[in-house]
Amino acid sequence: MNSAHLPVGMALVGVTVGFLSLRFFSGPKVGGFRLWGWAGLVMLVLFENLLVFHVGWISTFFTPLCWTGYILMADAAVYSLKGSSRLSDSLREFLLLALTSVPLWLIFEAYNLRMQNWTYVGLPSNVALRSFGYAWSFATIWPAIFETADLLRAMGLFSRPIRPHAPFSLAYRRVLVLVGALFLTLPVLVPVGFGQYLFAPVWVGFVPLLDPLNYAWGGRSLMRDWEKGDSSLFWSFMAGGLVCGVFWEFWNYWATARWLYIFPILQGWKIFEMPLPGFLGFPAFAVECFVMFESVKVLGSRLLQSRQGEQVSWSSTAGSD
Secondary structure (H helix, E strand, C coil): CCCHHHHHHHHHHHHHHHHHHHHHHHHHCCCCHHHHHHHHHHHHHHHHHHHHHHCCCHCCHHHHHHHHHHHHHHHHHHHHHHHCCCHHHHHHHHHHHHHHHHHHHHHHHHHHHCCEEEEEEEECCCHHHHHHHHHCCCCCCCCHHHHHHHHHHHCCCCCCCCCCCCCCCCCHHHHHHHHHHHHHHHHHHHHHHHHHHHHHHHHHHHHHHHHHHHHHHCCCCCCHHHHCCCCCCHHHHHHHHHHHHHHHHHHHHHHHCEEEHHHHCCCCEEECEEEEHHHHHHHHHHHHHHHHHHHHHHHHHHHHHHHHHHHHHHHHHHHHC
16 A cells, blocks of 8 residues: 555546546536636646746745745635625635644644644744744634635535534533543543543533533524534535545645644555544544634624623723712
């Protein structure tokens, strides 16, 4: 398998690109393909071709360059299919997603400091350039997953309704929160040699921890969607995570500055640089991305309402004086 990892990976990329292209071109269009989508397509074609000539800055920043082009192109494709998209609807919301992506991903980097599942090689020696590359790369993670999920939903995938679920009880939601907390704490409490095998719970744990809280706080919740008979959001992020996983590993493989997986599981069974079982983590991680960002939005909204309430209270008190 190790000697065949590149042909298998390239075949997987070809199938992924072919499927997305077929679904896009065969679907009805309600809007034009926006200018930024063409710019993204030019970026992808240009940088992938220039990589052959070993242009230093392109090979160093190859992964975030390609992801930037992909995000622009995916957003334009979403607009073409449904007449709206994240960039066209609210640039502010899109930038918030990109900016929030950096600290949210740093949570997983903090886990990795303890659990040692991946490492980075080929990074610029200049600290400023290295920091810039980190920030740019991390800022593409959440937008890539959200845009891919949007694209799959716009293609009409997973739109079939399901039987509505009975309301989730408070006791059930509390149990889920406890399970999520256990998933997220146990891997860092055990010895490192054992914890290296337990990154899977981290790729899952934020979903049972935070989705019940989003439910209780009135945010968008997967459980509330299931109560309404709608599982499209869940499955679009699951599938979107797998699509992004294929592209992440593909572009990372050719870059000079890249990550290597060092977790001790099936290192001889790789597709690009990822040991085969690792691909199972991408769908769960994508769902986590949705749940984590929703929690950020809900907490931000609650803090804003609290501050506004305090200002109104202060104004009322001052007026009475």
